Amino acid sequence: MAKAKEPYFDDGANVTSQTRANFSGKLGYVLATAGSAVGLGNIWRFPYLAAKHGGGVFLLMYLIIAVTFGYTMMMSENALGRMTRKSPVGAFRAFSKSKLAGCGGWLNAIIPMLIMPYYSVIGGWVVKYLYEFTRGNVKATAQDSFFTGFISDDASAELWFIIFALMVVVVIFAGVENGVERISKIMMPLLVLLALIVAVYSMTRPGAIEGIKYFLIPDFKNFTWMSVVAALGQSFYSLSIAMGILVTYGSYMKKDVDIEKATGQVILFDSGIAIMAGLMIIPAVFAFSGGDPNALNAGPSLMFITIPKVFASMGLGRWAGFIFFLLVLFAALTSAISLAETSTSTFQDELGWSRRRSTLAVTLIMFGLGTLSSLGYSSLSFVKIFGMQILDFFDFATNSVMMPIAAFALCMLVTRCVGVKRIADEVKLSSKFRMEKMYSLVVRYIAPIFVIIILLSSLGFIG
Secondary structure, eight states: OOOOOGGGOOOSTTTTTTTSOOOSSHHHHHHHHHHHHSSHIIIIIHHHHHHHTTBHHHHHHHHHHIIIIIHHHHHHHHHHHHHHTSOHHHHHHTTOOSHHHHHHHHHHHHHHHHHHHHHHHHHHHHHHHHHHHHHTOHHHHTSHHHHHHHHTSHHHHHHHHHHHHHHHHHHHHHOIIIIIIHHHHHHHHHHHHHHHHHHHHHHTSTTTHHHHHHHHSBOGGGOOHHHHHHHHHHHHHHHTTTSSHHHHHHHTSOTTSOHHHHHHHHHHHHHHHHHHHHHHHHHHHHHHHTSOGGGSOSTHHIIIIIHHHHHHTSTTHHHHHHHHHHHHHHHHHHHHHHHHHHHHHHHHHHHOOOHHHHHHHHHHHHHHHHHHHHGGGTTTTTOOBTTBOHHHHHHIIIIIIIHHHHHHHHHHIIIIIIOHHHHHHHHTTTOOOTTHHHHHHIIIIIHHHHHHHHHHHHTTSOO
16 A cells, blocks of 8 residues: 555544534443454354363463454554544545555455344344243254254244344444444343353353363463464454454544543453353363363354253253353344444445435345345255355355455555554544554554464465
């Protein structure tokens, strides 16, 4: 990216600051952003990776990366959003008219549009399991054929996807403060309470202590290079990096909000939920499997096959499972809402559409692409893209390829077009920016290297 000249920058004060929606204050921003970060990646992906890559060693690596790399990327996106009062495309274009900058902005904008539909399909699966635990069908959900049975049925898979998607659409129609912020203020405290209940229940099961030790106590005999790479990749999922969400939510942030403190609180909140997710799942599965870390399988098999078996083997398993899937639903909803809100904001900013019209466009995308992913395990199972089913392809394309590239584009924008000093000036409008030196070092040198490593690892060149 070539260095942009000063005239290219427009802080949006003449156009958007008077009409753009805002969070009511820091609490609204923190809970909404934490809601976007706390999702399915925290609940099932974090425990799986922790079990696979050394338990406590992985946890330690992740926490270090979260407060350095994660903090830097979040601060960059938040500051750009608040500075420009724009969603990703406008934020990138405000500092450079180069085609490369434009591509970087659109990449950040398109990612949530592609994630949102298939994420809603998985959210529908969560609703289905919550419904079954509400009815007391615990033993049925523990059968190996239960999960594959309902996702391979067109009507069933589509029904539960539609129910979840409608929940998201209703919130987006309500707006930023009355919809996104209000639902986050309700769901996030409840999510913490439910996570505590399930974690305590899981940790008190006979045989769970070994799982607790494995997860919390670092044993450097288990350290491998992939522990670091996996923790790097998880930071994208856990902190909503390179999805355009933080730029958009930053644009809703008022100038008097302490941006550094708020970012730190989101990282603390999100990391706390990830740790509780580990304490919910790892001790329970250890107790169920007799201490075998391999029982923590990746992807849907952990959430929708292994965990129901664990609950079916426990006393009070129906209620533990009900609470577990309720908190997973809250986590999935808040993340899906942030994806949909970012997409809605892009249509409003770039096409000049009203919120209602923009929300309708997002709804059509969600139902169109989501239906393809939903039917990808049933009537469209014959469709393969690079050997992958439809949902798996969208997941790979967005998370493994597009997000690292989008993060690299963000680093280049900050260092070559915006300037680290201008970011620092924006932060200092409301914050002391205590970690300014670390931020400058990471965004200039370390973060670009990290995202290249993640991309190479995702494409199979490292590992």
